[in-house]
Amino acid sequence: MLRIPCPWCGERDVGEFHCGGEAHIARPSGADTIDDDAWAEYLFMRQNPKGSHHERWSHAHGCRRWFHVVRDTDSDQVLAVYLMNEAPPDLPGRSS
Amino acid sequence: MKRQRFRLPSGGRIDRGDARAFSFNGRRYYGFSGDTLASALLANGVHFVGRSFKYHRPRGVLGSGAEEPNALVQLGAGARTDPNMRATTTELFDGLRAASQNCWPTLRFDIGGINDRLSGLLPAGFYYKTFMQPARLWKLYEKFIRRAAGLGRAPTERDPDRYDQQYAHCDVLVVGAGPAGLAAALAAGRTGARVFVVDEQAEFGGTMLAESGRHIRIRDTSPDAWREDTIAALEDMSDVTVLPRTTAFGYYTHNFIGMLERLTDHLPRAEAGNQARQRLWKLRAKEVVLATGSIERPLVFAENDRPGILLAGAAREFVNRYAVAPGTRAVVFTNNDSAYAAALDMAAAGVAVEAVIDLRTEVEGDLPRLAREAGIPVLQGYAVVATSGRHRVTGVTVMRLNDAGDGVSGTARKLRCDCVAVSGGWNPAVHLFSQSRGKLNFQSEMNIFVPGESVQAARSAGACNGSFSLAECLKEGADAGLAAARVAGFEGADAATLAAIEPADGPQRSLWRVPSERKDARMFVDFQNDVTTKDLDLAVREGYRSIEHVKRYTTTGMGTDQGKTGNVNALAIVAGSLGAEIPAVGVTTFRAPYTPVTFGAIAGRHVGGLFDPVRGTPMHEWHVQCGAKFEDVGQWKRAWYYPREGETMRQAVDREVRAARESVGILDYSTLGKIDIRGPDAAAFLNRVYTNAWTKLGVGRCRYGLMLRDDGMVMDDGVTLRLGENHFLMTTTTGNAASVLSWLEEWLQTEWPELQVYCTSVTEQYATISICGPNARALLGAVAPEMRLGGDVFPHMSMQEGMVAGVAARVLRVSFTGEIGFEINVPARHGRAVWDALIEAGAPHGITSYGTEAMHVLRAEKGFVIAGQESDGTVTPIDLGMDWIVNWTKGDFIGRRSLNRSDTAREDRKQLVGLFTADPQTVLDEGSQIVERVSEAPPMDMIGHVTSSYYSPNLGRSIALAMIRSGRGRLGETLYAPMPDGPIEVTVTSPVFFDPEGTRLNG
Amino acid sequence: MAEPGKIRSALAHCAIDGVVAKSGLDASISEQAFVGKVVLRGNPSDSEFLATVRGALELDLPLAPNTSSETPPVSALWLGPDEWMLICAPGSEAAVVDSLNAALAEGHSTVVDVSDAYTVLRLSGPASRTILAKGCALDLHPRAFAFGDVARTMIAKADVILHQTADETDDGGPVFDVYVARSFADYLWRWFDKIIN
């Protein structure tokens, strides 16, 4: 069972959290003008990598805050945690 | 005291003053406190304890611990019976009842034994090949296979025992309390770290418990004295938790360890009392020290599975720990020095050791020297090529090995014996390390897999690390314990190395299959699943190359023992057949649990009424007292309907539905989700999460809203009230209360952080009582005399605050039934009192409490949809015919763009319609598929399905809502719901069945 | 008419008060009904907001996660980086709400009375930590969770707010106040009951 480090509450069991999937997916503005394919790309297409993955998590049963986690989907190692308004940190030697 | 023929006159760790009676296969025996079932059986000369899984061959005790593949028994009876319990780890208690498994009618005369004669017909993959085709006969095959498949019987009654669970955290977990584990725990504990030390056995000490103590010393004292001192020191440390009878069975992500503590399994029923039977520990360790020891591997030789043939280390443990002679005449068969200790200890206990048969031509270690000095004959460069005896081994045949080790020659010598102690070397118990995802390295000198680099915060020490000498175990353990504590943030001085005196071992010789002159002799590799060398060879001949495939094809390592004794032998034999090196073939994955875990322990206290939270409203007790039947809506118990004496459900619901339309009905609506939304951007926020516009809604007014996901599909709906310029109260469906709040938070925090809005759940702050019907206004007037309820001052979709039954209330004039309705919200503590007051005041009107079923009928009569019933995550508002609620001009909202995707704009999507059955008394099943044309048999083109279906007493006929392909263009069409008893004819209608003009709402 | 005195707590239907463990676990449990509870949300980096709250309640909101502060009769529990629960005597919640609403009229904040939305199960006695740990995955060792500490977490399958209000060294301590949503109170009470009895 994973431990997820909440930026506020510290490490808690994964059962307290909700994983919101891949992070940094920009919601297209001016949605009326973009074509179906671009909208579908936003709605449905995800990377699902083996390895480093930028994810959104919410401490759903705790402080209820959303934040970012970089997690290795293979080893489950948490590589970085950063806030919603922060840019992803540089993780040398890893591609996202 | 009843005689125990094979009990040694002295020694052992048993309590001879505490005799225990037990029964095995109906016969009564005696053993002692400190015995396992296996040692007690052997003390009584019972070696033949079970039959094998596939061939039903007689089998005896092979090991002395968790590795045991053969001695599986059914323990106890009735609701408390447990199948597949290892006799070697079952502590003996007074009154224990055990029986053999996998045999019928008796152990000695077993009909399934015919399989053994037919073994030529039951090769690896037999079941796979034989029962594949034709598929339709599978049901028949399955019955046959299930009966043929053996092992124990699961209890059929409810488990009467209680099971505890406990979370725990520690700095250092030490798994295993043998010499390495004890040294590790002591070193870590001395730093002040929080330490857990666990061992599966009742007593700490591991292999030390099996020692005679004659040949080894620790720091000038006996190993047992050191053991006792160490345990006492650990028990004195306040932050050290000492857990015997506790198996660390699973090593999961981020150093989460599952451990099973057996609290009462070793006690007679009367002593167990009301205690929990077992406790599941869910432990999070900063650092883990694995000191799990090693498991002896058998030699693979001809006819190696007869009762009386056991592992040498086990023989030794039976002699030294349990004071049991495994036989009267023993032969030892080995490829390494360790078995000589068994020979010496058996000889010292008075067992006649006929010979040590050693595969090696050169034997130089200390123990063999001692054996020779003790006069034990040693046959070097010899092999056992056959054994005899039906229910117990009676002798072995030995021949000289050739130099290559692949053949035998010379005269066959027969040796009489009733016990053969076998050793093929020792495998480090790397199970937990492997579960932690650490990779294993192959160490070719001893042909063992040892832990490689750790992936998690774990380190291995002692035999599980491939370090078998006592001195190495003590040193590695102490080093690992201290290092782990230091990493966890504690300080400690290096301890002096413990001096240990012990015999030095010589090298071993690995012969993965011991040759025999008889080519057809069976050599068992996996005892529990009856996998022989021939099965492995067949798998290789048939083209299997991956060990994972060979495992599944032959079932080697797939028993309840998970191949603890057989896996490495199997791997090496497959490697040999493939002409490959062992590490190239790889090793099968070790999976949790290390040993079986009861379902009871996994369920813990989450059973019965605590299986899941049961949520009740502030008026719940009233519903119970009034005999309501309840419906689960998520975790809520909602009153479903209130049957009166002698009423059927239909009669009760019809009565409730009529009352709501004819006079006044009252509904407990407290489960509705309620979210307080406040901030300068609250209205702008609602504009983005609902499909309609909110800016112009007046204070004190309500509006219905529909919420979509960004893919355009309906997610939830509800009425939202404006309490102030920047203040709203949103309601959600019962089931979505939590998820809608999370949804709002998600958008606010992740997508629109610039919006100044706070959302707070107030679902449970208020009791919500809904009254509706022509007399609703009169009823409210009776309990709220100060409120002005006229349609002009209190119109539909508005709110007033005032006193209701003496309690400050917020009253919404809303309706989910099409009747005049009021929703009364009061703080939850007052809910019951206000409810009671309404019931009392409504008596003159014949007020009728109605449940969710009547509510569903009432709303369905009006064609009101329920999110999650008409919609299922694939339905847009346009599909529901709710285009009217989509505001295209207010700007973007969640889901807007998706409503114009080519797929969501298709003309032939499923659309909401009503259905009338040809026979008005026929009520369709919800979920029924709808077709245009009925064929003889499926498949038929399914063009839709029924989402809601009821009998409407107000219409005097059945009604149904359905999602039908291009439904709105089919009004008046005849369609069919094919059912097992024949198709039901239906006509497509409008989904609004009752009062389509809405005149009653303002009546 | 409803009798105004006929209020019912979440666990009014259970005989709960002062239940003492029979299982050998030294602890007791009771419902602290009708304690005043007010959710306050605002920007913690807005010094004016903090000062306004201080002015209204003479209380410094705790800014460190999972902590609490107290100026009798009001205490504040940290629930999130911009969220607190104010705890006050039964019946005084309306006054707390009113004074905050008046003080915080300017700026962006919210004050919500949730006194009826939650109840409080008070667990006290030496075995409290062990009892909690049967359903709570938090590290509850005194080194990790001590007097004044707060956590929003789960016990069994119920969301709770855990607040340690007395220490081991206190008489009858330690004491934990477990805040639980009203409709989960029955479940949580039965959960504790199964463990201690």
Ligand SMILES: [Zn+2]
């Ligand atoms: Zn948090």
